[in-house]
Amino acid sequence: MARYLIWRAVSVIPTLAGITVLVFLVTVFIPGDPAQVLAGAEAPPEVVAGLRHQWGLDQPVYVRYAVWVTNIASGNLGESYFSHQTVLRLVGRAFPVTLELAVLSLLIAILIAVPSGIISAVKPSSWFDLGATAAGFVGLSIPGFWLGIMLIYLFGAELRWLPAGGFVPLSRGLGANLRSMILPAIALGTFASTQLMRYLRAGMLDVLNADYIRTARAKGVAAAAVLVRHAMRNALIPFMTVLGVQMGYLLGGTVITESVFALPGVGRLVLNAILNRDYQVAVGIILLIAAAFVLVNLVVDLLYPVLDPRVRLGQSTSWR
Amino acid sequence: MRAVEPRVAAAPDPRRRGVLMAPPPGRPRFWRVSRWVVKRWTLVVGLTVVILLCLMALAAGTISPFSPDMQNMSGTLQPPSRLHPFGTDEFGRDVLSRVFFGTRLTLLASGLAVLLAVLAGAAIGLTAGYFGGIYDAVSGRVTDIFFAFPVVLLAIAFVSMLGPGEPSVVVAIALASLPNFVRVSRSAVLRERELEYVAAAHAAGASTPYIIIRTLLPNLIGPLMVLVSLGFAYAVLYEAALSFLGLGAQPPTPEWGVMLSSARDFLFQSPWYAFFPGVSIFVLVFALNLVGDGLRDLLDPYRHNR
Numbered sequence: 001m002a003r004y005l006i007w008r009a010v011s012v013i014p015t016l017a018g019i020t021v022l023v024f025l026v027t028v029f030i031p032g033d034p035a036q037v038l039a040g041a042e043a044p045p046e047v048v049a050g051l052r053h054q055w056g057l058d059q060p061v062y063v064r065y066a067v068w069v070t071n072i073a074s075g076n077l078g079e080s081y082f083s084h085q086t087v088l089r090l091v092g093r094a095f096p097v098t099l100e101l102a103v104l105s106l107l108i109a110i111l112i113a114v115p116s117g118i119i120s121a122v123k124p125s126s127w128f129d130l131g132a133t134a135a136g137f138v139g140l141s142i143p144g145f146w147l148g149i150m151l152i153y154l155f156g157a158e159l160r161w162l163p164a165g166g167f168v169p170l171s172r173g174l175g176a177n178l179r180s181m182i183l184p185a186i187a188l189g190t191f192a193s194t195q196l197m198r199y200l201r202a203g204m205l206d207v208l209n210a211d212y213i214r215t216a217r218a219k220g221v222a223a224a225a226v227l228v229r230h231a232m233r234n235a236l237i238p239f240m241t242v243l244g245v246q247m248g249y250l251l252g253g254t255v256i257t258e259s260v261f262a263l264p265g266v267g268r269l270v271l272n273a274i275l276n277r278d279y280q281v282a283v284g285i286i287l288l289i290a291a292a293f294v295l296v297n298l299v300v301d302l303l304y305p306v307l308d309p310r311v312r313l314g315q316s317t318s319w320r
Numbered sequence: 321m322r323a324v325e326p327r328v329a330a331a332p333d334p335r336r337r338g339v340l341m342a343p344p345p346g347r348p349r350f351w352r353v354s355r356w357v358v359k360r361w362t363l364v365v366g367l368t369v370v371i372l373l374c375l376m377a378l379a380a381g382t383i384s385p386f387s388p389d390m391q392n393m394s395g396t397l398q399p400p401s402r403l404h405p406f407g408t409d410e411f412g413r414d415v416l417s418r419v420f421f422g423t424r425l426t427l428l429a430s431g432l433a434v435l436l437a438v439l440a441g442a443a444i445g446l447t448a449g450y451f452g453g454i455y456d457a458v459s460g461r462v463t464d465i466f467f468a469f470p471v472v473l474l475a476i477a478f479v480s481m482l483g484p485g486e487p488s489v490v491v492a493i494a495l496a497s498l499p500n501f502v503r504v505s506r507s508a509v510l511r512e513r514e515l516e517y518v519a520a521a522h523a524a525g526a527s528t529p530y531i532i533i534r535t536l537l538p539n540l541i542g543p544l545m546v547l548v549s550l551g552f553a554y555a556v557l558y559e560a561a562l563s564f565l566g567l568g569a570q571p572p573t574p575e576w577g578v579m580l581s582s583a584r585d586f587l588f589q590s591p592w593y594a595f596f597p598g599v600s601i602f603v604l605v606f607a608l609n610l611v612g613d614g615l616r617d618l619l620d621p622y623r624h625n626r
Binding site: 014015019022023026029030031137138140142143144145146149150153157248251253255256259260267270274275277279282283289290293294 | 461462464465468469470471472473476477479480481483484553557560561564565566567580583584587588591594595597598601602605606609610613
């Protein structure tokens with residue numbers, strides 16, 4: 001058991017290292033010489049050469065990579081060319097918005113997916129199941145950003161129930177904050193909900209066909225108890241992994257949603273950075289989000305044994 | 321994620337070959353075919369829509385009522401009318417014609433991305449599964465790394481190197497979809513490698529490339545076809561989204577994401593301008609998802625009801 005945990009934790013290291021290499025390569029291949037950019041196009045070659053030397057840009061690539069990684073390890077992700085604020089500061093300010101959006105979207109996705117997935121699995125091929133599958137197909141195919149635009153039009157302009165965009169911070173009241181976040185969360189959560197529903201339905205179907213469920217029913221355990229205590233407990237374990245993956249996608253999907261709804265989150269920060277050619281910020285955020293994605297999946301995997309005693313005891317898990 | 325798999329003995333599997341063209345025998349042809357069509361309606365409907373959209377892209381020049389670039393500043397942001405069934409945009413251009421032309425770029429860019437992903441993915445997966453060892457471990461790690469980047473961020477990374485435009489978008493989508501293709505082809509090879517017909521080919525003196533290409537690859541066609549149609553749907557969604565964000569196609573190109581991005585600024589004056597390009601994306605993605613799901617049912621009857 002301990003060996004599994006350690007092995008899983010260690011297996012993250014090559015992935016993280018690969019991510020840093022990839023992101024570093026991006027910085028190397030960005031067109032234009034940063035020294036020339038900062039010194040100005042008119043600067044004499046000696047000045048540019050001096051700057052290059054000062055920043056170590058004249059060193060071989062692997063030396064520059066080592067320096068770059070050391071900087072990152074000490075929390076120095078660089079600073080914006082324009083505002084001269086550090087990347088960490090910018091991200092620190094924007095991250096709560098993105099986290100709130102991702103968590104709310106996940107909540108909406110779960111609220112839709114769990115009941116509909118379970119009912120579909122309990123009564124497969126029923127009208128509800130067919131309807132849910134069809135709705136899932138539609139949700140899977142709707143472009144999130146278009147759904148967002150249409151929601152803005154419907155609720156912001158036509159019905160005037162909710163603000164059409166912009167962010168109200170939590171400090172101005174929970175109600176106002178949620179009103180500004182509900183449409184973005186729906187636009188982002190719809191796609192995730194269809195994925196979660198499919199997984200949960202398939203998982204529940206598999207579990208409900210298992211022998212131990214038949215045994216429980218034969219013993220006369222109440223239907224609801226079989227469903228909740230026997231079936232759901234098992235079906236929800238693989239579901240947790242999917243949840244982790246979806247959380248990672250939601251963090252990435254916020255780029256699009258935040259742009260549609262004009263929310264000042266990390267996604268909009270990185271998008272504006274790249275459109276303004278503020279490469280340091282863009283690269284720093286890409287690195288942070290990719291690392292966060294890997295770590296979220298690691299945490300989910302490490303939680304696995306907590307949720308599933310069979311893994312904890314090192315028994316066969318081939319049923320998965 | 322699937323639980324108990326039905327354990328099928330390692331016998332030649334009749335499901336593998338010829339299923340696409342095999343209606344149930346023993347009835348007049350018309351009834352056999354129509355029963356097949358009804359049973360596989362997702363596949364039939366999806367394929368029909370996809371083919372229609374492809375024809376629309378090819379014929380965009382002849383079926384468009386106007387040139388996609390023809391401006392008319394006296395008739396901007398008009399609602400749908402008989403002359404302009406989808407209305408006009410902020411420069412008075414005909415939205416219907418621009419939607420027709422938009423099909424081209426979307427199909428081309430997403431198709432190219434999927435093609436790159438499936439070629440590279442199958443090549444890596446086949447060889448990794450067949451040779452195993454260090455090569456397998458390294459290729460697995462490397463594709464895992466691309467898995468860690470949400471596709472939007474990959475696109476942003478490529479935009480920073482290549483600048484905004486469709487090439488960055490195509491490469492980003494291809495790389496983001498690569499891991500799926502690698503995994504599916506690798507696991508298929510791991511499953512097939514141990515079967516007798518591969519050993520037989522080996523014993524008959526077949527070379528390694530021959531075994532990989534002529535005996536293993538055909539088994540991959542089914543699963544890869546499913547993955548290609550689902551990956552295509554995903555590619556269309558992201559191609560449009562990235563163009564919407566300003567990372568892909570640039571105005572004044574007639575492209576669905578670009579159109580939506582401009583339409584957003586006029587949402588309250590003319591919502592239909594934002595409506596039609598989005599519906600087009602939805603229809604294409606929906607049809608591709610139907611095809612993928614239909615193919616999956618076709619190739620794996622056991623999966624029925626899952």
